[in-house]
Amino acid sequence: MSGDVASLLKAAKRALDRQGHPTPALDARLLLQRATGLSHEAMIADPDRQIAAAAVARFHEYLDRRRRGEPVSRILGEREFYGRVFTVTAATLDPRPDTETLIEAALAFMPRDRACHIIDLGTGTGAIGITLLAERPLAHAVMTDISLAALAVAHRNAESHGVGGRASFIEGSWFAGVEGRFDLILSNPPYIPSAILPTLAAEVRDFDPGTALDGGPDGLEPYRRIAAEAVSSLAPAGRVIVEIGEGQAIDIEAIFNARGFVPESRWKDLAGHVRCLGFTQAKAR
Structure with missing residues (x-):
């Protein structure tokens, strides 16, 4: 399953927001950056960029961990x-x-x-x-x-x-x-x-x-x-x-x-x- 940057960020932000996370947009962006290796600038420059299925799977894994309460810093390890x-x-x-x-x-x-x-x-x-x-x-x-x-x-x-x-x-x-x-x-x-x-x-x-x-x-x-x-x-x-x-x-x-x-x-x-x-x-x- 693939997806574009904008759609993945929007869906992730919505999911985190529903759970009451204080910084859903930031969390989603940081997790997508780690999953894809893309910089913040690259995602801004090309929001329609298609993300490979393997990276999307990693992103969803990270997102699931965040939804279970694990801090972003723990997921990223930094x-x-x-x-x-x-x-x-x-x-x-x-x-x-x-x-x-x-x-x-x-x-x-x-x-x-x-x-x-x-x-x-x-x-x-x-x-x-x-x-x-x-x-x-x-x-x-x-x-x-x-x-x-x-x-x-x-x-x-x-x-x-x-x-x-x-x-x-x-x-x-x-x-x-x-x-x-x-x-x-x-x-x-x-x-x-x-x-x-x-x-x-x-x-x-x-x-x-x-x-x-x-x-x-x-x-x-x-x-x-x-x-x-x-x-x-x-x-x-x-x-x-x-x-x-x-x-x-x-x-x-x-x-x-x-x-x-x-x-x-x-x-x-x-x-x-x-x-x-x-x-x-x-x-x-």
Whole structure:
């Protein structure tokens, strides 16, 4: 069964729209591009172009997966983040646009003209650490994750973006196996309370790894670990910057304050929610 570009897109958009998908036209286009190998420009230039039966079959397979709730990024195996494309797999969290807030926060403290040593805790795809290395060519990063499979993805992403030579990867929980001190300690840790996980949207609940979502009974357990262990890993005048969930700022600031850190900054995401917190050690101020 064959079909032309315009007809396939129209039918797919209609099917996704009926199910309430928020971006049916975009989803349909991205899936058709992958199925056919055509660029967006090529599809615009020739909407009557006939698509071979094999490509149509692939497109319908992708469309069926999307209709069952699988995110487009999971179907494609990649996600754009801060202008770069990252491989994602079942072992990694799918990077969200909100996390770009953490990138902007970190870049403000990373000099362009000298070396900077950072650590990305619970790196997943490596999107945070790799993006910062790409933006600051003199920086070096350690990336940790409890999942060896996730670290393999991060390593591939680092190589594909040309920063592998300035990155090292350690399997372990938070600071386990890590030596030295860092100018920036960064993390987007799991922050969802365990009891909330079953209520999450299917796109998150069924496709992101649970270990990347589950923050313990109150969603704050990872922050307690990071605050406790960061004390001996932060360089003088260094900073800790963490991503947080909505409404968690006061509790997390208290956790870090109890470990001798001083809340320094809050950064909001595009929706106006506090998304990241920054801390220094009290003696560094």
